Amino acid sequence: MKNIIEIKNMSYRYPVSDDFCLKNITFSIQKGAFTAIVGNNGAGKTTLCNAIRGFVPHFYKGELAGEVIVDGKQIVDYQLGQLGEKIGYVFQNPFSQISGVKDSVFNEVAYGLENLGVPVDEIIQKVEDVLKLVNIEHLRGKNPFELSGGQRQRVALAAIIVMDPDILVIDEPTSQLDPIGTEDIFDVIRLMKERGKTVLLVEHKMDLIAEYADNILVLHEGALVMQGPVREVFSDPKYATFNIQYPHVTEVALNLIDIGVPLKFIPIRNEELPKALKMEWEENND
Numbered sequence: 001m002k003n004i005i006e007i008k009n010m011s012y013r014y015p016v017s018d019d020f021c022l023k024n025i026t027f028s029i030q031k032g033a034f035t036a037i038v039g040n041n042g043a044g045k046t047t048l049c050n051a052i053r054g055f056v057p058h059f060y061k062g063e064l065a066g067e068v069i070v071d072g073k074q075i076v077d078y079q080l081g082q083l084g085e086k087i088g089y090v091f092q093n094p095f096s097q098i099s100g101v102k103d104s105v106f107n108e109v110a111y112g113l114e115n116l117g118v119p120v121d122e123i124i125q126k127v128e129d130v131l132k133l134v135n136i137e138h139l140r141g142k143n144p145f146e147l148s149g150g151q152r153q154r155v156a157l158a159a160i161i162v163m164d165p166d167i168l169v170i171d172e173p174t175s176q177l178d179p180i181g182t183e184d185i186f187d188v189i190r191l192m193k194e195r196g197k198t199v200l201l202v203e204h205k206m207d208l209i210a211e212y213a214d215n216i217l218v219l220h221e222g223a224l225v226m227q228g229p230v231r232e233v234f235s236d237p238k239y240a241t242f243n244i245q246y247p248h249v250t251e252v253a254l255n256l257i258d259i260g261v262p263l264k265f266i267p268i269r270n271e272e273l274p275k276a277l278k279m280e281w282e283e284n285n286d
């Protein structure tokens with residue numbers, strides 16, 4: 001499978017800062033993969049997303065070293081507009097994403113397509129499909145500024161999905177949502193993956209990462225300290241050294257191991273803990 005994103009020895013320093021907030025980062029992402037970026041506050045997750053979508057260095061100047069390659073082309077050789085068509089970016093703060101010039105959710109979601117000059121009947125069809133997908137049909141007539149944070153997060157996601165970009169970079173899409181709303185958003189993201197989209201997601205909810213993502217990048221103080229399939233990273237004792245959350249079930253399992261309860265493997269999804277206990281028990285009682 002082709003690498004759609006390649007980062008080679010990338011370092012970045014913001015203009016006003018003395019220190020590099022991203023340090024010598026190297027990784028690649030295959031087309032169609034769902035990758036979660038995790039790390040403590042200030043680790044550099046949002047800055048890394050901004051480097052991938054070209055805002056570093058096109059918008060935030062500063063000092064960039066190394067290479068950022070998207071779909072075979074260096075990021076510095078793209079126009080920001082070209083990158084905007086290829087990469088849909090959903091902001092951490094849904095309040096930043098609302099355009100402020102549209103008076104209904106329907107028109108807000110249609111806005112990007114209108115700017116591209118897409119024929120009206122096509123716009124209507126696409127917006128209807130996406131409103132249904134993200135489960136906000138009932139909000140179509142509402143003013144985006146009257147919505148709750150969670151509703152705005154859905155509208156922001158819809159406004160990006162409707163543009164049909166190859167890559168989705170999503171920064172904490174569920175911070176304003178309750179557990180049900182959160183699961184709904186992850187279902188939409190899963191659907192995007194099934195449609196062949198490459199997804200990069202910053203998220204603190206590790207249970208959902210364990211459930212849905214393929215790979216994890218672990219950032220710590222600007223360095224990429226671990227990368228690999230979700231199960232490998234959560235099961236690696238090195239992960240514990242960064243004081244980042246685990247999936248709840250993994251936390252419970254590690255506590256059990258600590259007090260001397262052996263497990264056949266380290267579970268990362270809820271349904272796996274009984275399995276790990278049962279396998280261990282059966283092996284010892286044959």
Ligand SMILES: Nc1ncnc2c1ncn2[C@@H]1O[C@H](COP(=O)(O)OP(=O)(O)OP(=O)(O)O)[C@@H](O)[C@H]1O
Pocket residue numbers: 014015016017021039040041042043044045046047048060
């Ligand atoms: N515009 C900026 N100018 C200068 N420094 C910045 C800027 N934006 C972020 N930083 C600094 O860069 C570092 C990385 O910040 P970043 O927002 O990328 O981290 P993060 O992992 O996304 O954190 P959080 O989980 O809190 O969102 C931090 O030390 C932050 O203070």
